[in-house]
Amino acid sequence: MKNLTAYITLLFVFAFIKNSNAQIVISKPNLGFSQACASDSFNTYNVTFTFSPETDLTSSNQFIIELSDETGSFTSTTAIYTSAAGSVTTSPATLNFSFPNTIAGEAYKLRIRSTSPVATSTGSNAFAAYFKYQDEPFTINNLISTAVYCPGESYILTIDNPGAPSNNSPLQYPSLTFNWYKETSETTSVFVASGESLEVSESGTYFVETNYGSCTSNSYSNRVDVSQSGSGTSTSISSSLGNPFCSGNGPTTLNAISGNTYKWYKDGEEISGATEQMYVTSESGFYEVEIDLGSCMESASIELNSVGFTSSIDVPENNTLEEGETLTATVTTDAINPTFAWYRNDSIISGALNNSYEATETGNYKVVITQNSGCSSSDELIFNITEPFPNVANIPNIISPNGDGINDTWIIPQEYVSGTNTEVFIISAHGETVLQTNNYLNNWPQNQLDFKSINPVYYYIIKTENNRTKKGSITVIK
Template identity: 45%
Template sequence: MRVISSTGKTSLGFKNSQGVTSFPIYYRTYVETFFINDKVATATYCTGGNLTLEIYNPTPADVPSSPANYPNLKYKWFKDDVAIAGQSGKTLSVNTPGVYYAQIDYGGCNDENFASNRVTVSSSASGSSVTISSSLGNPFCSNGTGTTLTATAGNKYQWKKNGAVITGATNRSYTTNEAAIYTVDVDFGGCTATGTIDLKGNNFNASLNVPEENEIESGGSLSVTVTTNAVNPTYQWFLGNTAIAGATANTYLVSSPGDYKVKISQASGCTVEKELPFKVTIEGEIPSVEKIPNIISVSAAYPYNFWNIPNEYKNQESSVKIISSNGDLVLDVVNYQGDWPPSGSIDIKNVNPVYYYVIHSQTGEKKGSITLIK
């Protein structure tokens, strides 16, 4: 603001025609529309609980994508078009039904054009009103990045796929490229509820030529083949959650036990992925993870001539270390196949040697001792 004296003299005082000598000046830092409640028009809280409405801040935060990028800004919050006293932050905790919205507080320069979207908030005794929406509709045709599933607003979230918890999926939204039944447990602050969506893609059919549970002889193999009507499909085979290098054909020859799966991707038209799991065990091998032998023999007279371990630990994601009583590391491998000690490698004389093992796997760590006898 520039003030010029009509007499040409500099004056430190100022008075307008109403006799006011001071007044506030506001700089409109942000002059675009903005949103609350992740742009969703409804929200639910538990009776007796509360819900937090917040200025929406897109990710990545692209200035000036949201007033939330300007921490100096203050806000006015409204319920049913009536200003809520004492609320000026970028969040508002609500515990009564109504229609809420926010406005950037520019004092006398306020403009309704700089107000947020309106959100209808309701209460629920059981939180049973959880819904899930798909950004690309349902069925969806993926553009390569997937469709974003968004749940009814709450305080905490946990997403699941076909009943299994999705690790790290604890935000209100979850993006996926795979058709499946997705559920989300929503904590409304006092009660919880679950929403479900049977997400379908413009899908394809795929099947394996083997059942989900398979058993092969020791030293044998199993040829697994995918049959699919996907357009220009690609394949990737996995042992556990680790991709098998070079295994990208529609057929894979399995020769070791473990939990396998193949991921089929349709790269033409709608980009869709599908996973087919199956398990392979060795006939006659120890079925229980609890039964790890602690005595083996270097002669043929004893049932265990080699130190064996359960199939659950025979995969690329499990490591086995064997240490002598002197502290020497005698074995350090992944995907151990029950072939220690090599025949004739240990000569037992007067004392039965003792070794110690450490197994690291997806389910944790197991330790124990191994005593060798004649």
């Protein structure tokens, strides 16, 4: 019995000594990637390694993936993966893991460490690793494509902040850094500086990218053309909802470049109280702004369209129809899913629902185009159709406006009537101008003349587009 007890004790001692002396060798990790460009949408990587002898692993062993700092030093490591105890028992082994969102550098390394027995591999090959918090285009300079600085001064380009659904500003992520560039051609650029803003004192086109090192990304800004005042380059005004914009979605914000003071105008008229860098509006029009840059002034403008789409019609505003003729009017539009409604003399034309209409009658016509998808808005185009003007040979000097339908109005040759851009003046015997038009419709006098004398006399002056002039008198008789 004593011999059996001694034998068992020796077995336990032998096993203890064997385990105490157990050791394994872990190979240099083999990376399953060349660089790590992680993000919220992708952060799964793998590493493969070998170890031996397999039999020296204990059931409690865990393999740990350790990450160096951005220079490849393991002086202070980060454990980014730990296997379950006893889960990895055969070599080679592949472990899947994710990087922490603090990575940002070009020379990281990984190594593998075991816990039982304790062993550590050498470091892997160096690799670039970045966590891309923001990976989409963003805006600078309030999305204004131009900027101007006064001679001897500079202009500050900044990344727009705070972020919004339409502008996921990278400034929302404090750990990110930025690199500014100046274009040298349509396809090349040079690094200028790092930072959240850039002071520019040299004309050129500038943009900024989020610094993700050698990782490619979509985190870059719009281009801004910066020039010196007086160089002939004009500045622009941006519209937050684009141009044209959909007024049905609310007002748009007009933005000017940075300056000291501002004065806004609409269609040539100063807008009372509009003295800020931004102006909010829902109306179409020609907008201008005067900007005080300090030692110089600058101006900018925009032709703002609030319809949300454009449309045109292929007939002139004024048309004539001979008896038996027709006129086909066709609308061209970039409206999304448009509908059409045609009107004659303000009455809707039943069944006229297409983008073209064949008119057979005289009258005042219009077509209303409605965009029914995206921006719900409408546009209206007009034209008219009249009977042809009589083709008389001479300018008459007598009319008899008595309502009998004969010689009731002053009818002149077609070369002087509407559509020829001829100016027609009619002046009374007392020197009073009773008609002045460059769109004469053979309709004078439109109203009953007040006779204060028998057969009053009027005088006409006809000036053609090529400066030929006709003069004469018109006697009005009953």
